[in-house]
Amino acid sequence: MLFKQKSFQRALVAETSVSATHxxxxxxxxxxxxxxxxxQRLSMFITYIILIVGAFAILLPFAWLISASLKTTTQYYASxxxxxxxxxxxxxxxxxxxxxxxxxxxxxxxxxAFYAMIVNTLVSSLVAxxxxxxxxxxxxxxxxxxxxxxxxxxxxxxxxxxxTFKSFGWIDTFLPLMVPQLFGSxxxxxxxxxxxMGLPRELDEAARIDGCSNLRIWWNVILxxxxxxxIVVAIFxxxxxxxxxxxxxxxxxxxxxxxxxxxxxxxxxxxxxxxxQMMAATVVALAVxxxxxxxxxxxxDSGVAIAEVK
Amino acid sequence: xxxxxxTEERAGQGRYNPIRRLLHKEGxxxxxxIAPWIIGFxxxxxxxxxxxxxxxxxxxxLFGAPQWIGLQNxxxxxxxxxxxxxxxxxxxxxxxxxxxxxxxxxxxxxxLLNRAFPGNHFFRTVFYLPSLMVGVAIGxxxxxxxxxxxxxxxxxxxxxxxxxxxNWLNNADHPILGLFALIAVNFWFMxxxxxxxxxxxxxISPTYYEAARIDGAGTWQRFRFVTIPLLTPxxxxxxxxxxxxxxxVFDTALIFAGGGSGSIGFNTSVLGYRNxxxxxxxxxxxxxxxxxxYGYGSAIAIVxxxxxxxxxxxxxxxxxxxxxxxx
Numbered sequence: 001m002l003f004k005q006k007s008f009q010r011a012l013v014a015e016t017s018v019s020a021t022h023x024x025x026x027x028x029x030x031x032x033x034x035x036x037x038x039x040q041r042l043s044m045f046i047t048y049i050i051l052i053v054g055a056f057a058i059l060l061p062f063a064w065l066i067s068a069s070l071k072t073t074t075q076y077y078a079s080x081x082x083x084x085x086x087x088x089x090x091x092x093x094x095x096x097x098x099x100x101x102x103x104x105x106x107x108x109x110x111x112x113a114f115y116a117m118i119v120n121t122l123v124s125s126l127v128a129x130x131x132x133x134x135x136x137x138x139x140x141x142x143x144x145x146x147x148x149x150x151x152x153x154x155x156x157x158x159x160x161x162x163x164t165f166k167s168f169g170w171i172d173t174f175l176p177l178m179v180p181q182l183f184g185s186x187x188x189x190x191x192x193x194x195x196x197m198g199l200p201r202e203l204d205e206a207a208r209i210d211g212c213s214n215l216r217i218w219w220n221v222i223l224x225x226x227x228x229x230x231i232v233v234a235i236f237x238x239x240x241x242x243x244x245x246x247x248x249x250x251x252x253x254x255x256x257x258x259x260x261x262x263x264x265x266x267x268x269x270x271x272x273x274x275x276x277q278m279m280a281a282t283v284v285a286l287a288v289x290x291x292x293x294x295x296x297x298x299x300x301d302s303g304v305a306i307a308e309v310k
Numbered sequence: 311x312x313x314x315x316x317t318e319e320r321a322g323q324g325r326y327n328p329i330r331r332l333l334h335k336e337g338x339x340x341x342x343x344i345a346p347w348i349i350g351f352x353x354x355x356x357x358x359x360x361x362x363x364x365x366x367x368x369x370x371x372l373f374g375a376p377q378w379i380g381l382q383n384x385x386x387x388x389x390x391x392x393x394x395x396x397x398x399x400x401x402x403x404x405x406x407x408x409x410x411x412x413x414x415x416x417x418x419x420x421x422l423l424n425r426a427f428p429g430n431h432f433f434r435t436v437f438y439l440p441s442l443m444v445g446v447a448i449g450x451x452x453x454x455x456x457x458x459x460x461x462x463x464x465x466x467x468x469x470x471x472x473x474x475x476x477n478w479l480n481n482a483d484h485p486i487l488g489l490f491a492l493i494a495v496n497f498w499f500m501x502x503x504x505x506x507x508x509x510x511x512x513x514i515s516p517t518y519y520e521a522a523r524i525d526g527a528g529t530w531q532r533f534r535f536v537t538i539p540l541l542t543p544x545x546x547x548x549x550x551x552x553x554x555x556x557x558x559v560f561d562t563a564l565i566f567a568g569g570g571s572g573s574i575g576f577n578t579s580v581l582g583y584r585n586x587x588x589x590x591x592x593x594x595x596x597x598x599x600x601x602x603x604y605g606y607g608s609a610i611a612i613v614x615x616x617x618x619x620x621x622x623x624x625x626x627x628x629x630x631x632x633x634x635x636x637x
Contacts, residue, residue, distance in 0.1 A: 047422050051429075054419070055436045058498060061455045062440075064463045068454065079460040123346050130343025134336050142344060149355050151622055153558050155591050156611040157358035159365065159604050183350020214339055243445030245561045246591070250599055261446035265565060275454060285447035293442055297435075301505065 065286075069093070069279035076276050092280040100274075102281050104256060105263040109242055112174060112259065116181045116241035121234045124184035125226070128192030129218045133204065143193075149186045155246055162250060176251040177241075188233045195229040196222060228299040235296045239289055260285045359615075362608045370605035383609035393581070394610070397588040400489055404589065405556045405621075408496040412552040413545065416503030423504070424511045434508075438501035448498070449565035453479065456491045456566075464491075479566055485586030488566060492587060495562055503548045510544030511537070546629045553621050557614065560591040567592065590614045 063083075068076060069092055070085040097103045131143055165176045199222065207221050223230065245261035252258060258266070264285065267278045293300065332338055341348075366383055368376035387394055419437055423430055440448070455463040456478040465475040478491045518540065522532045538545075567582035580596045581588040594614065598607025 044427065047427075048429075051422060051433045055433055058436055058440060061451060061463060061498075064455065065451050077459070077461045079466065081461070081463070081466050127344050127347040130340050134340025134343065136337035136340035139340065142348070146347065146351070149351065151554060151618060152355060152359070153554070153591075153614060153618060155558065155560070155594065156615045157355065157362060159598050159607055159611065160358040160361035161354065162599070163604070180350065180354050183346050183354065186347075189347060214343070239442060243443075243447070243561070245446045245564065246595075249595070261561065264446050264450045265568070267450075278450065279454065282447050282450045286443050286451070289442040290439060293435075293439055301509075 096281040109259040113241040117238040124188035132196035231299045365608035372602035415500035419504040420507035440498040441502035449562035480583040488586040563589045
């Protein structure tokens with residue numbers, strides 16, 4: 001760790017010196033110019049080394065995971081690590097889906113995540129439209145109140161909700177996970193509102209003069225212009241639901257209702273640990289964020305930028 | 311004036327419909343649009359918060375109504391509960407170290423990647439992707455990576471340096487190693503802050519660097535007196551978000567507490583081997599939803615909430631002393 005930090009520091013100095021030497025070289029003689037070039041090459045070289053080592057360290061556990069998911073139990077415990085499984089045990093995946101019911105869990109998780117994505121995104125953008133395009137007394141106060149709820153850890157509020165949902169008989173149904181999505185979420189509303197504020201009002205006005213209702217302005221004018229933020233919010237809402245362990249753990253109890261995180265928490269065949277199959281299920285769970293990132297990559301960069309402009 | 315506009319309106323609309331007129335008022339329409347959030351706020355934030363505050367002063371078990379016992383829950387929690395004391399110690403270590411990893415690591419990566427070179431995009435993707443995967447699944451992977459025997463990846467790697475295998479998650483002599491494993495996992499999630507830092511760096515106008523250079527500022531000086539000051543709003547935002555996020559660590563701690571068995575069974579504690587992985591939320595989960603001790607759980611919840619507020623306030627005040635807003 002110490003070594004890592006030191007090399008990071010060195011890289012930092014090298015990184016910032018590039019442009020300095022560049023300017024120098026323009027002003028002074030060619031001998032200095034040559035030296036500047038050398039520094040620049042050297043700093044690029046060091047940057048590459050750090051990045052390659054870092055990326056290798058980041059990727060190593062994932063490579064191990066994929067390899068482990070294709071092993072037999074004996075190979076799994078082999079030391080030194082047998083990186084290329086022999087034979088490839090594809091049946092681990094089949095078993096994860098059938099014997100360990102992951103087909104069911106994936107279905108549950110997909111249903112909840114798509115529901116959250118569609119409903120929460122739509123409602124959040126509707127609320128954000130209200131904040132961004134209408135003037136009404138108390139608007140700023142409500143908005144600040146909404147931002148301050150971001151500091152309220154949701155898990156802290158679970159006990160009263162659990163008691164309430166229990167009295168409704170909603171425990172071990174999907175309702176406690178689905179109903180709260182109907183009201184949007186503060187962070188999504190904030191992201192949408194920031195984006196809508198940057199859209200020109202002329203199109204709204206034109207649509208209004210043409211007789212569009214508020215709802216149609218939202219649907220036909222605002223949303224089509226907001227593709228980047230819609231995609232970013234949709235992806236992040238999907239992922240938040242996909243990886244949520246707290247709420248399913250508290251509100252769901254029967255095996256057939258489990259989502260993927262619960263399936264992983266309770267992964268056992270009742271007698272011994274079944275790691276290769278569990279790693280196969282983990283690969284399935286982790287593949288979804290990768291796929292979503294591949295889809296929304298172009299927009300996620302800009303989406304994070306929106307969040308930052310406070 | 312008044313009569314004129316009224317007649318105009320009547321003339322324009324033909325029929326006079328009071329409901330439609332009301333809906334078209336800007337204020338009413340605005341409130342209608344934000345109504346879903348207001349209702350959700352009342353039902354899922356305001357009411358639970360007030361009820362949790364009330365419950366925290368009561369004895370409230372699975373069966374029976376809450377009974378007022380004053381400050382007793384808080385007294386027990388703060389003065390007579392060694393497990394909670396241990397949890398606080400864990401959280402102090404975890405939050406400070408994990409936040410440092412996020413901020414320093416994210417910053418260094420952003421500085422390295424803040425220029426064009428072949429492969430830049432590849433590295434960004436590699437560093438950013440794992441931060442989208444936070445949760446039980448990546449925790450499941452890391453329980454195995456930190457596996458006890460020599461088959462675990464970490465033990466295999468340190469074996470190259472001839473260090474004997476370490477029992478990370480169930481160490482009888484040093485239970486704290488489990489917490490360090492939990493902290494180390496954060497190295498994989500620096501990408502989120504990196505991306506925000508990159509956005510922030512892009513927003514700094516090159517003219518500042520130009521001016522500093524003309525004034526003879528060296529590399530370090532430019533970093534210290536241009537980059538850092540102009541980046542403080544972003545650093546502040548990142549610090550607060552990661553602090554709040556780290557106080558809420560739950561998924562990874564819970565699956566680590568399975569002790570590498572990959573399952574939270576009946577005989578394994580939610581808090582890990584000898585409570586070595588107790589975090590605020592796993593402790594709250596255990597008290598409220600495993601032991602159904604709602605009154606005590608509410609007191610824990612309120613304390614977590616207050617600590618979150620206090621930490622945010624401290625960060626805000628500290629940063630206020632040297633923040634330069636330029637935009």
